[in-house]
Amino acid sequence: MAPSIAPSDNVVLSSTEKDASLADRNTFATRVAGKGADPEKKALFASVTKRIDYTPKIGTELHGIKLAELTDQQAEELAAFIAERGVVFFRDQEGLDRKEHVKLGQRWGPLHVHPLVPHDQESPELIVLDSRLSPPGSYNTNNSWHSDVSFEPYPSSFSILKFEEIPEAGGDTIWSNGYQLYDNLSQPLKTLLEGLTATHTSDRFREFQAKTGRKAFGKLNDSVHPVVRTNPITGWKSVFTNSVFTREINGLSPTESKWILEYLNDLTSKRLDYQVRFSWKKDSVAIWDNRSTFHTGVPDFQPYFRKGVRVTVSGEAPYYDAENSGTQAEAFKKTADAIIAKQEKEAAEKSNVDPALQLA
Structure with a gap:
């Protein structure tokens, strides 16, 4: 391996002959x-002490879960829950050290080795995402939304990010809902996009290499994927392009x-109704x-710095199943209708209680 580079401990910045093919x-x-998980996720929620849904369709914070201590069943149900909610947040995960971080990702699939980061x-x-090594620039965050390593032939299923050091203020991350993006398109545009593919490239990394001379850890790939893909866990359709x-x-x-x-990126x-924003704590x-979300970091924390570590789980080749795909909108309506029916039933039962008993 290449030598460590200050100021971060045990960080490899650029490849040597020994590790030039790691990403290959x-x-x-x-x-x-997650595909075979219990739909009610009983094992997972048996350990949850508090659930906070940030928005109706994307983003949930779970308390009571220690990620380093998940059972196999809980890990499987968590994967399914993440696919449904897009992104799930956890606090106070000091037990998830770097070794446990890697082990958690490996429970869901082979881990991706990034060719340049x-x-x-x-x-x-x-x-290692250390702003002292790659300081945030003055770029337009509208052009930095992405799905991790979509340039690979088998892009990421899940990413797991933990911040070890955080700035005094700023440095939030925002996610956007690809399911909802698809659902809100007009039917003619949906029909057009469902028959198309797009080319995803490593061009941004090639440009970075040209400027810095940094050597890659393996091939910088380009790949072709469907513009609309089916999430294999939920079966819901999502737009799959990014800026x-x-x-x-x-x-x-x-x-x-x-x-x-440009329209999809806009x-x-x-x-804002597609988005959820997370403020980091140590x-x-x-x-x-x-497969179904996009994200971007907010580069507003200078002169402070932050350091995080991430594993990226490699998934399947993206596909679109025209015959068997559903939508988040359909699933959400079904759930919402059930909740409303339950509330109306409870209200009706309450209204039928004997007035004398109500005063007792």
Whole structure:
């Protein structure tokens, strides 16, 4: 491995001949973690002491769970829950040290080795996001929304991020809901996009290499994926393009491709009802489903710094199942209707109670 680079301990910044092919070992998941989970997730919620849904359709904070102590059944149900909620947050996860962090990701599939981002010297699957190594620039965050490593032939299913050091203020992360983005499109546009593919590239990393001379840990891949994909756990449709890695929509003219991608990116970044925002504390953890969400960091914390570590679980090749895919909107309506019916039943039962008993 390459030597450690100050100021972060045990961080490898650039490859040597010894580790120049680390990322070439990346593979794909042989099973879909969470697909066989109990729909009610009884084992997981038996340990939950408090649940906070940040919005109706994306983002939940769970208390009472220690990620380093999950049973196999809880881990399987958590994977399914993340796919449904998009991103799930945890506080006070001091027990999830770097070794346990890697073990947690491995429960859901093979871990991705990033071809360029600095990583932990002992575990190349664990990338290190230290602002002292890559300070936040003055860029437009509307153009930084992405799904992790979508340029790979087998992009990430889940990402697990923990911050070890946090700034005095700022540095939030925002996620946007790809399910809802799809659901709110007009039917003619849905029909068009469902038949298209897009090329995802490592162009941004190639540009970074050209500026810095940093050597990659493996091949910088380009891949073609469906514009609308099916989440294998929920079966729901999601838009799967992003402003960082998606170069073009195939089969369209450059002008048409540019217009559609910019429109989708605008919805991702500007529709507040698609979004959930998380303020980090030390030992906080976020786990999200890259198949159905986009995210971006907010570069507002200078002159402070922050350091986090992340593992990225490799998933399956993205696919679109036209015959068997549903939508989050359909599932949400079914759940909402059931809740409303229960509330109305309880209200009706309460109204039928004998007045004398109500006064007792």
